[in-house]
Amino acid sequence: MAAAATSPAPAAAWAFAAAICVKLLLVPTYRSTDFDVHRYWLALTHALPARRWYTDESSQWTLDYPPFFAYFSRLLALPAPFVDASLVSLPVPDAPPSFAYLLYLRLTVAFSDLLLLASVLLLATDAHRRRRPFLALVLVLWSPSLLSVDHVHFQYNGFLIGLLLLSLHFIEQGRDLAGGVVFATLLCSKHLFLVAAPVYFMYLFRHYCCGRGVVRGLGRLVLMGAGVAAVFSAAFAPFVYYGQMQQLFNRLFPFGRGLCHAYWAPNFWVFYITLDKILAFLLRRLGFNIQMPEASFTGGLVGNSSPFVVLPKVTPITTFLLVMLAMSPCLVKALSKPQPRHIIRWVSYATTCGFMFGWHVHEKASLHFTIPLALIAMDSLEDAKHYFLLSVVSCYSLFPLLFENQEYPIKVLLLMTYATLMWVGFSSHFTANSAQERKKVNESSSVVKKNSFIGWISFSYFLGLVAIELWSQVFHHYVFGDRLPFLPLMMVSLYCGVGMMYSWMWQLAWIVKHT
Numbered sequence: 001m002a003a004a005a006t007s008p009a010p011a012a013a014w015a016f017a018a019a020i021c022v023k024l025l026l027v028p029t030y031r032s033t034d035f036d037v038h039r040y041w042l043a044l045t046h047a048l049p050a051r052r053w054y055t056d057e058s059s060q061w062t063l064d065y066p067p068f069f070a071y072f073s074r075l076l077a078l079p080a081p082f083v084d085a086s087l088v089s090l091p092v093p094d095a096p097p098s099f100a101y102l103l104y105l106r107l108t109v110a111f112s113d114l115l116l117l118a119s120v121l122l123l124a125t126d127a128h129r130r131r132r133p134f135l136a137l138v139l140v141l142w143s144p145s146l147l148s149v150d151h152v153h154f155q156y157n158g159f160l161i162g163l164l165l166l167s168l169h170f171i172e173q174g175r176d177l178a179g180g181v182v183f184a185t186l187l188c189s190k191h192l193f194l195v196a197a198p199v200y201f202m203y204l205f206r207h208y209c210c211g212r213g214v215v216r217g218l219g220r221l222v223l224m225g226a227g228v229a230a231v232f233s234a235a236f237a238p239f240v241y242y243g244q245m246q247q248l249f250n251r252l253f254p255f256g257r258g259l260c261h262a263y264w265a266p267n268f269w270v271f272y273i274t275l276d277k278i279l280a281f282l283l284r285r286l287g288f289n290i291q292m293p294e295a296s297f298t299g300g301l302v303g304n305s306s307p308f309v310v311l312p313k314v315t316p317i318t319t320f321l322l323v324m325l326a327m328s329p330c331l332v333k334a335l336s337k338p339q340p341r342h343i344i345r346w347v348s349y350a351t352t353c354g355f356m357f358g359w360h361v362h363e364k365a366s367l368h369f370t371i372p373l374a375l376i377a378m379d380s381l382e383d384a385k386h387y388f389l390l391s392v393v394s395c396y397s398l399f400p401l402l403f404e405n406q407e408y409p410i411k412v413l414l415l416m417t418y419a420t421l422m423w424v425g426f427s428s429h430f431t432a433n434s435a436q437e438r439k440k441v442n443e444s445s446s447v448v449k450k451n452s453f454i455g456w457i458s459f460s461y462f463l464g465l466v467a468i469e470l471w472s473q474v475f476h477h478y479v480f481g482d483r484l485p486f487l488p489l490m491m492v493s494l495y496c497g498v499g500m501m502y503s504w505m506w507q508l509a510w511i512v513k514h515t
Contacts, residue, residue, distance in 0.1 A: 022151075054247050112158060
């Protein structure tokens with residue numbers, strides 16, 4: 001693993017085939033409501049004309065992704081009638097899906113992952129005239145978070161992240177126009193990647209359009225603008241014609257859902273909410289008349305509520321300004337000194353900022369930065385240490401998504417296998433590198449001893465994860481019984497939030513220092 005594979009395609013194909021075997025084993029596992037969502041979208045886009053896609057309300061699972069994803073669902077629906085006619089019939093049957101029905105939908109996710117494989121191969125074969133280690137490919141293709149979210153919980157993140165990585169590949173190769181167009185395609189497929197748009201804009205404007213003379217720069221600006229406009233026109237023009245843009249916008253940006261999801265994503269707002277509750281509790285004990293709202297965050301409800309009692313209410317514009325403020329050092333770097341070799345790191349940091357400070361963030365959004373960061377995890381020992389911690393925390397924060405007992409061994413085994421893979425792979429890679437360095441400078445073996453991936457702080461933090469899990473699975477029931485059912489989730493969010501805050505600060509410090 002220490003050396004780059006001489007021919008990455010066969011090795012990556014083997015890794016992808018092994019991942020497919022795992023995905024097939026996961027076919028009969030738990031399915032979340034996201035399965036019902038995509039099941040309905042498949043039928044909706046097949047049975048109804050496009051002009052009704054964003055106005056149909058015959059189901060609670062209304063279409064709330066951009067048009068390109070709707071077209072993608074329509075494409076997946078084409079062979080569906082040959083498998084099971086009920087796959088594309090409206091209304092969707094209330095009965096549980098047949099095995100053929102279930103297998104078809106699961107396989108559509110696995111099939112769409114081919115784009116992820118292709119993007120990883122492109123990124124691995126020639127990045128600034130160097131090859132990424134084979135382990136970097138495996139870290140992406142065998143991501144336990146991606147397996148859990150897409151192939152158990154049920155989503156199509158692998159396909160979407162494949163588009164993101166393809167865009168990053170083009171930019172690394174200096175093909176900025178192609179990179180911008182592919183990123184526009186991604187935005188028209190899932191708008192949550194919009195948080196990375198400021199970095200793309202700053203980088204492409206400075207690297208592609210500026211410094212090439214006024215005439216040539218304006219020509220390139222027009223060319224990039226035309227390419228992006230063509231993509232957005234292909235996606236949204238039909239719905240402009242139908243007069244549905246307001247309805248479509250309301251579907252894409254439902255700000256009324258509130259600051260946090262039912263299960264808190266482990267980000268900055270976890271600490272803000274917790275502080276508000278602690279202050280409210282203390283003030284009530286001191287005799288102040290503090291009324292707790294009925295739709296409290298700890299009730300696990302989603303809705304347009306105002307649960308803050310002491311601290312100021314958070315609005316969508318507040319979260320937007322915080323995201324932009326947190327992102328500003330990266331934007332300055334991308335504008336002042338654009339370097340293709342840093343684009344993955346900058347885009348990952350931007351999506352991290354969106355995760356940490358954004359509005360109504362889903363815990364699954366951590367995939368948007370953990371997957372790209374896997375590709376640069378072996379660039380340095382410090383990167384490896386950071387990725388080791390981040391990937392474990394990100395995966396563990398997703399444990400509550402798979403809450404049924406039959407999936408418990410699966411999620412634990414996936415995380416433990418991945419952690420072992422990282423430990424062995426990173427140790428082998430950096431120990432070999434240290435041995436080569438010692439031969440060059442005739443240093444002692446103390447260089448290898450520095451290559452420890454877990455210091456006492458990280459080790460203590462991981463022990464805390466184990467303690468949280470033991471409490472959630474064993475001791476909470478014996479201490480509280482059926483009371484405080486949200487407490488284990490709250491503990492997971494808070495504790496993983498500490499790890500995520502560390503990752504955000506580490507990335508920020510690296511960008512300020514090295515780019």
